[in-house]
Amino acid sequence: MLKDKDFVYIDYIGKVKDTGEVFDTTIEEEAKKANIYNKETKYAPKLVILGEHNVIQGLEEALYQMNPGEEKEIEIPPEKAYGPRDNTKVKTISLGELRRQGINPYPNMVVRLSNGSLAVVKSVSGGRVILDLNHPLAGKTLVYKVKVVKVLENESDKIKALIERWLGSSYVDKLNMELDEKKNVKFTLPKELYLVEDIQIRKYMLAKDIINYVLPESTVTYIENYNKEVFSQ
Amino acid sequence: MLKDKDFVYIDYIGKVKDTGEVFDTTIEEEAKKANIYNKETKYAPKLVILGEHNVIQGLEEALYQMNPGEEKEIEIPPEKAYGPRDNTKVKTISLGELRRQGINPYPNMVVRLSNGSLAVVKSVSGGRVILDLNHPLAGKTLVYKVKVVKVLENESDKIKALIERWLGSSYVDKLNMELDEKKNVKFTLPKELYLVEDIQIRKYMLAKDIINYVLPESTVTYIENYNKEVFSQ
Numbered sequence: 001m002l003k004d005k006d007f008v009y010i011d012y013i014g015k016v017k018d019t020g021e022v023f024d025t026t027i028e029e030e031a032k033k034a035n036i037y038n039k040e041t042k043y044a045p046k047l048v049i050l051g052e053h054n055v056i057q058g059l060e061e062a063l064y065q066m067n068p069g070e071e072k073e074i075e076i077p078p079e080k081a082y083g084p085r086d087n088t089k090v091k092t093i094s095l096g097e098l099r100r101q102g103i104n105p106y107p108n109m110v111v112r113l114s115n116g117s118l119a120v121v122k123s124v125s126g127g128r129v130i131l132d133l134n135h136p137l138a139g140k141t142l143v144y145k146v147k148v149v150k151v152l153e154n155e156s157d158k159i160k161a162l163i164e165r166w167l168g169s170s171y172v173d174k175l176n177m178e179l180d181e182k183k184n185v186k187f188t189l190p191k192e193l194y195l196v197e198d199i200q201i202r203k204y205m206l207a208k209d210i211i212n213y214v215l216p217e218s219t220v221t222y223i224e225n226y227n228k229e230v231f232s233q
Numbered sequence: 234m235l236k237d238k239d240f241v242y243i244d245y246i247g248k249v250k251d252t253g254e255v256f257d258t259t260i261e262e263e264a265k266k267a268n269i270y271n272k273e274t275k276y277a278p279k280l281v282i283l284g285e286h287n288v289i290q291g292l293e294e295a296l297y298q299m300n301p302g303e304e305k306e307i308e309i310p311p312e313k314a315y316g317p318r319d320n321t322k323v324k325t326i327s328l329g330e331l332r333r334q335g336i337n338p339y340p341n342m343v344v345r346l347s348n349g350s351l352a353v354v355k356s357v358s359g360g361r362v363i364l365d366l367n368h369p370l371a372g373k374t375l376v377y378k379v380k381v382v383k384v385l386e387n388e389s390d391k392i393k394a395l396i397e398r399w400l401g402s403s404y405v406d407k408l409n410m411e412l413d414e415k416k417n418v419k420f421t422l423p424k425e426l427y428l429v430e431d432i433q434i435r436k437y438m439l440a441k442d443i444i445n446y447v448l449p450e451s452t453v454t455y456i457e458n459y460n461k462e463v464f465s466q
Contacts, residue, residue: 200428208463222455223455225453231445
C-alpha cells in the first residue's frame with residue numbers, strides 16, 4: 001500500500017468509458033494504436049507524488065490502494081475526473097468575431113480564444129457559432145488501466161526525480177549534489193545552467209519540492225561559481 | 234591622472250555648442266533650469282569605469298586626463314560624440330503607413346517605428362512624411378562641463394558600486410559579502426532576491442564586471458539557501 005509523499009512511477013492508458021476512445025497514455029505503442037501519437041511527447045512512466053494532486057482525483061486515490069508492480073483497471077466518475085458538464089459554458093458568438101481573431105471555425109475544431117481559454121466548435125450556421133467551453137472530458141466516466149511501475153525508496157533517488165522534473169534528465173548527473181549527515185542538500189551548478197531560461201524559477205521549484213516532499217527540515221543550497229573562464233568565449 | 238579600470242563618479246552638464254541647449258545632466262537643479270527635469274531620473278553623480286566605453290568617447294578620453302576633485306569644460310567634436318550626420322538616414326514614407334502604426338506625426342515629434350528605431354519627424358505634407366533617423370545629436374559639437382566627484386580606491390567599494398549598478402542601491406547592504414585573503418568573493422543572497430525579475434542575468438553581469446574591472450583572478454560565488462521558511466507565507 002502506498003502513502004502520502006510516495007514517489008510513484010505509473011504507466012497508464014486512459015479511455016472514455018462510453019466510447020472506448022483512448023485520450024491519453026504513457027506508452028508509445030498504445031498511443032500509435034489509438035492514433036494519438038505525438039512525436040514531441042516523451043513516452044515513459046509518469047512520476048506521481050501522492051498528495052500533490054497533479055493527476056485527477058480518482059486516479060490519485062486509486063494509487064494509494066495499490067502496491068509496487070500491481071496493475072489494475074479503474075473506473076472514474078466525472079466528479080473525480082474532469083467534473084460534470086456545465087451547460088452555461090455553451091455559448092453562441094458571431095462568426096465575424098471569431099474571424100477577427102484569425103479563426104475560421106468548423107465543427108469539432110478546438111479553438112483558443114483571445115482570453116486564452118480553449119473551446120470546441122459545436123456548429124457554424126447563419127453567421128453564428130456555438131462554442132462549448134467545457135473540458136472535452138467533462139461529464140465523462142473514464143477508465144484507466146494503470147500499472148505501478150516503480151516506487152522510489154531513498155531520498156537521493158527522489159531528489160534525482162525532482163531534478164529531472166525541473167531541469168530535465170540531462171542535468172541529473174551534471175548537477176553536483178551533496179547530501180550531508182544532517183540531510184542538508186548542496187547543489188553546485190554547472191556553468192551551462194547559469195543562463196538557462198527561467199533557471200531561477202526552476203531552482204526555486206526544485207528546492208520547494210525537495211522540502212515539501214522529501215526532506216522537510218532540510219536547507220537546500222545552490223552554489224554558483226563565476227570566474228574568468230565563464231566569461232571568455 | 235586617472236587610468237584604465239578606475240571607478241570614477243562624475244557630475245556633468247552636456248550642451249550643444251551651437252545653441253547652448255542643455256540635453257543631459259546629472260544635477261537636479263540644472264535639469265530643472267534647462268527644462269529637461271524628469272522625475273523618474275535619479276540625479277546623482279554617474280559611475281564611469283574607464284575603458285568600459287559606456288559614455289561617449291570624447292568624454293571618456295578627457296576623464297583620463299583629470300584628477301579627483303577637478304572640474305573642467307571640454308569640447309567634443311561629432312566624431313568623438315554621436316558621429317557625423319548621415320543624409321541617407323533621412324527617409325520619406327507615406328502618412329498612411331505611420332498612421333497604421335498608430336502614429337499621428339507632426340514636425341519635431343520623436344517617433345518610435347515598428348522596427349524599434351527612433352526618428353524625428355521633419356515635415357508632414359501631401360500624404361508624405363520626412364523622417365530623420367540620425368541620432369538627434371549626430372553632427373553636433375558638444376560641450377561638457379564635467380567634475381570628477383569621487384574616485385573609488387578600494388576593491389570593496391568598487392564591488393559595492395557594481396552591486397548598486399546591477400541590483401540597485403537597496404541591496405548594497407543586504408547582499409552578504411565575504412572577500413577572503415585570496416581575493417575570492419562570496420555573496421549570500423537574501424531570500425527576497427530569489428524571485429526578482431532577471432536576477433540570474435543580474436548576478437551574471439555583476440560577476441562579470443567584478444572579474445573584468447576589479448578582481449580578474451577571483452572566483453565570484455553566489456550562495457542561495459532555501460528552507461521551509463522561504464516557502465511558507
